[in-house]
Amino acid sequence: MTITLFIPCFVDALFPCAGISMVQILEGLGHKVLCPEKISCCGQPPFNSGYWDEARTVAAPVLEQLKDAEAVVIGSGSCGAMVKKFYPELFASTPQAQLAKQISSRTWEFSDFLVGKLGITDLGAKFPHRVTFHDGCHGLRELGIKKSPRILLGHVQGLQLVEMSEAETCCGFGGTFAAKFPMISTAMGEVKCASAAETGAEYIVSNDSSCLMHLQGLLSRQGKPIKTIHLAEVLARQ
Amino acid sequence: MKNEETVLSEREKILARVREALKAPVPSPVSHGHVLPPAAAYPARQWLPKVGETFDDQLALFAKNAAELKADFQLLNSADEMCQALVRLRDTAGWRRVAGHSGDLTNAVCPALNLPLLRTDRAYDVHELEACDVGISECDALIAQTGSVLVTNRSAGGRALSVLPPHHVVLARREQLVADLPAAFELLQQKYAENYPSMISFITGPSRTGDIERILVLGAHGPKRLTIFCL
Amino acid sequence: MSTFAAQFLKHARVMSGDLRHRKIIRTALGNYEIARDQRQAAFQDWQGARQLAAVIKWEAVNHLDKYLEQFVAKLEARGTKVHWASTGDQAREIILQIVRDKKARSIIKSKAMTAEEIHLNDALEKAGLNVVENDLGEFIVQLRHEAPYHIVFPSMHLTRGEISELFQRELGSAPTNDPEELTMIARRVLRKKYLTADIGITGANFAIAETGMISITENEGNARLTAALPKTMVTLMGIEKVLPKLADLALFLPMLATMGTGQQITCYNTMYGGPRQPGESDGPEEWHIVLLDNHRTELLADAEQRDALHCIRCGACLNVCPIFRNVGGHTYGTTYSGPIGSVITPHLRGLQDWKHLSNASSLCGACTQTCPVKIDLHHHLLQNRRNAVKGKPAFFERLAYQAFGFVANRPALWSIAKKLGRLGQPLQKLVKGSALDPAKAWTQTRDLPPQPKESFKDWWTNRK
Numbered sequence: 001m002t003i004t005l006f007i008p009c010f011v012d013a014l015f016p017c018a019g020i021s022m023v024q025i026l027e028g029l030g031h032k033v034l035c036p037e038k039i040s041c042c043g044q045p046p047f048n049s050g051y052w053d054e055a056r057t058v059a060a061p062v063l064e065q066l067k068d069a070e071a072v073v074i075g076s077g078s079c080g081a082m083v084k085k086f087y088p089e090l091f092a093s094t095p096q097a098q099l100a101k102q103i104s105s106r107t108w109e110f111s112d113f114l115v116g117k118l119g120i121t122d123l124g125a126k127f128p129h130r131v132t133f134h135d136g137c138h139g140l141r142e143l144g145i146k147k148s149p150r151i152l153l154g155h156v157q158g159l160q161l162v163e164m165s166e167a168e169t170c171c172g173f174g175g176t177f178a179a180k181f182p183m184i185s186t187a188m189g190e191v192k193c194a195s196a197a198e199t200g201a202e203y204i205v206s207n208d209s210s211c212l213m214h215l216q217g218l219l220s221r222q223g224k225p226i227k228t229i230h231l232a233e234v235l236a237r238q
Numbered sequence: 239m240k241n242e243e244t245v246l247s248e249r250e251k252i253l254a255r256v257r258e259a260l261k262a263p264v265p266s267p268v269s270h271g272h273v274l275p276p277a278a279a280y281p282a283r284q285w286l287p288k289v290g291e292t293f294d295d296q297l298a299l300f301a302k303n304a305a306e307l308k309a310d311f312q313l314l315n316s317a318d319e320m321c322q323a324l325v326r327l328r329d330t331a332g333w334r335r336v337a338g339h340s341g342d343l344t345n346a347v348c349p350a351l352n353l354p355l356l357r358t359d360r361a362y363d364v365h366e367l368e369a370c371d372v373g374i375s376e377c378d379a380l381i382a383q384t385g386s387v388l389v390t391n392r393s394a395g396g397r398a399l400s401v402l403p404p405h406h407v408v409l410a411r412r413e414q415l416v417a418d419l420p421a422a423f424e425l426l427q428q429k430y431a432e433n434y435p436s437m438i439s440f441i442t443g444p445s446r447t448g449d450i451e452r453i454l455v456l457g458a459h460g461p462k463r464l465t466i467f468c469l
Numbered sequence: 470m471s472t473f474a475a476q477f478l479k480h481a482r483v484m485s486g487d488l489r490h491r492k493i494i495r496t497a498l499g500n501y502e503i504a505r506d507q508r509q510a511a512f513q514d515w516q517g518a519r520q521l522a523a524v525i526k527w528e529a530v531n532h533l534d535k536y537l538e539q540f541v542a543k544l545e546a547r548g549t550k551v552h553w554a555s556t557g558d559q560a561r562e563i564i565l566q567i568v569r570d571k572k573a574r575s576i577i578k579s580k581a582m583t584a585e586e587i588h589l590n591d592a593l594e595k596a597g598l599n600v601v602e603n604d605l606g607e608f609i610v611q612l613r614h615e616a617p618y619h620i621v622f623p624s625m626h627l628t629r630g631e632i633s634e635l636f637q638r639e640l641g642s643a644p645t646n647d648p649e650e651l652t653m654i655a656r657r658v659l660r661k662k663y664l665t666a667d668i669g670i671t672g673a674n675f676a677i678a679e680t681g682m683i684s685i686t687e688n689e690g691n692a693r694l695t696a697a698l699p700k701t702m703v704t705l706m707g708i709e710k711v712l713p714k715l716a717d718l719a720l721f722l723p724m725l726a727t728m729g730t731g732q733q734i735t736c737y738n739t740m741y742g743g744p745r746q747p748g749e750s751d752g753p754e755e756w757h758i759v760l761l762d763n764h765r766t767e768l769l770a771d772a773e774q775r776d777a778l779h780c781i782r783c784g785a786c787l788n789v790c791p792i793f794r795n796v797g798g799h800t801y802g803t804t805y806s807g808p809i810g811s812v813i814t815p816h817l818r819g820l821q822d823w824k825h826l827s828n829a830s831s832l833c834g835a836c837t838q839t840c841p842v843k844i845d846l847h848h849h850l851l852q853n854r855r856n857a858v859k860g861k862p863a864f865f866e867r868l869a870y871q872a873f874g875f876v877a878n879r880p881a882l883w884s885i886a887k888k889l890g891r892l893g894q895p896l897q898k899l900v901k902g903s904a905l906d907p908a909k910a911w912t913q914t915r916d917l918p919p920q921p922k923e924s925f926k927d928w929w930t931n932r933k
Contacts, residue, residue: 009883012925014921016923016924019925020925020928035929041877046870046873048851049866050858052855058874058878141837142834169835173831174833177829177831177832178831182913183486184829185831187485188792188831191794216916221914221916252766256533260531260532264531264772266527282521284514285720286719286723287512287733362751368660368664383733384723385733391749391751391752397697397751398697401697402698420719423715423718424716426715434742436745438742440737442736443736444736445737448622449604449624449652450652451629452500455648458605458656458690458691460693460694
């Protein structure tokens, strides 16, 4: 099948390895991958800040680019939720309302696409480390993704998954929230990091690079040994 | 005080604002396009915690709940046994002043205490009630699902008897056990229909609080002890 | 920025770094979480129960006029005096007038958030009356002259040591670290008040249209005593509290207890249908109910957020909210804190003054997931943000998003922006976290990820 891969703006600029891993995995499964160069951002920052007109300015060309896609795969639960859940709301009672709904129904978050759509559980990956999984809130609560990443991690050779008590607690990133309320955001991140550390994991794995950016930022500043890594990168390790 | 006319108009103003606001409809219920049949089609019972099938299951469930709630629940086989149990309690707790009301069970059992009884089902002095060591009442039902005692001010000696003295003793009969909360409300409806008592209370264990560090303390304002004697 | 927003930021900054507070709240809520989960699991189907609760609340709120009239007619038929108040001012005046009519001096009051909302105690105290809160937690915070910390657990932020010191200072009691002894000290003090109070004031958790009753949920017995002993009883409640049928309580009582305190049902759940009736031996001779609007009809008119009126004030959304848990209840500066407070306060007290609460959320959705009546809480925060911008956009923020949109839509510009970011990185390192750092809000506590030479799109283009 032909898969249109939507690489979120911060993955493009800051975490290319996660995007590259997704391409390698999807191509390795024999699918054709497209990455529309004209897509940069889903429009979530202005949308979440209440600037819906400005969000539509960013999102309308995205709809146009995804119009003919057979399947849209997004490498982030958060941007995935934006396209799948919030585009229909953002474009409700606009001429693109129908298009937004159609694209929503063809859009998948990366791990959910592998497990839910393709039925893949074992990618033959090896990652001999103790890890814990962070559920990004958008993936977990907007898209209802809980099992897929764990199923995939469960088949990675040598990997030991240890759940943390605060797995479902927000890491404190929250997009512009992290900059508008840095102290609250930091406190939340500290709670999360402490919970991850309790598991004795070497890595915090997540399907959302934005959460990981926040957590890694805190961990690096505090000189903590635990590292962060995107799920796709783990799954691409052979 | 505002005159009648203004009071009336405030009522009309609020209701008018409500009606105006409701002109914009909201599909039922709000959540994500699910439209459900009216609430009447959904009896609550099917979602609530399970109760056993048989009477014995339910009685055992009530006993288990009561124990968890730190209420003292005792099954007794005769009025005589109930008298003896009450007398034992009198002696161990050192009761000197007792309050109660008139009812089949209370009338049959309370005289055994051989103590003057303050009746609260007719005019009484609240200071005298406050000075009592125990309030003894009947009830309308016991609820297996929750371990609750259902009382009304009509069936259980007024509003204060079951909550002002430091110890509340309930005298009940096995046939008063109902399975669950929906059954308790059905019973209330059947029993009182258009003339409800002005107070209906589900009492579930002795009075409690967790307001200091969320640590359980019994006897916050109401009774420290709840004893349920069941024939 | 509104003064309320500035206050919020100031307090949030302090509280977020207060590790002692963080630990107290975590410990207090840890036990609650275990009990709540057990109680939920005991339901045959918790999700089914939530759905039914939402349906019943929808029915009540969307036919509020009908149910209110039914409720009031039934109450009046049994001798209850019903008052209607459009504003907090009116409600306070109605209650003060009752107090004057009765020549009352001493008032005992059981917990009512609606009374907090209209600052009833202040008004009564200014009129020279002695008002005593009789819920233990409320009694404690009243002695401290502060607002309740949490809508269900008012004194959750205090340790037993602090409460002991407070009681020594205010009540002259002996020092003790035993919660039971502390509770008994309060019990003794309050007993006297119950017996001498002229008026008892209560709130209401539910109002039953079918039978004309209110229902009060509590654990301590304080509301039971308040509604039994004083000669006059006054109940203050919001107009949205109505349920259609008495039997609806079979669902709502256990759901409120499950989510509120992690109990199957609280100790006392009591329905009142009138003052003392002919032939009854005790209870108040007069009962006044004050029905309060105070902007609830404005929220009702917002069809998108009408479900916020379904709220049963269980506090469950506060308990799961990572913002609440880190900034604490007082930081909000509102009667209703946590997610539900952030949603409804802009409706009750003005959107522009209180929009910061809707912004102060990571939109994680834990609140929506836990809400027993399925209020779409975190999406309402998004809608408040949108409405606030529609009413009064922030000039520079909008400009920034317009510029962002302009760049994001042009791949060439996007590519240049990334290059500029990469080039700026060494410079930014020099000023990291300082006042000169443009990313200061981030870098004061967090490192920025290093920006790799090759972006994903560079890689994609190069491999073709």
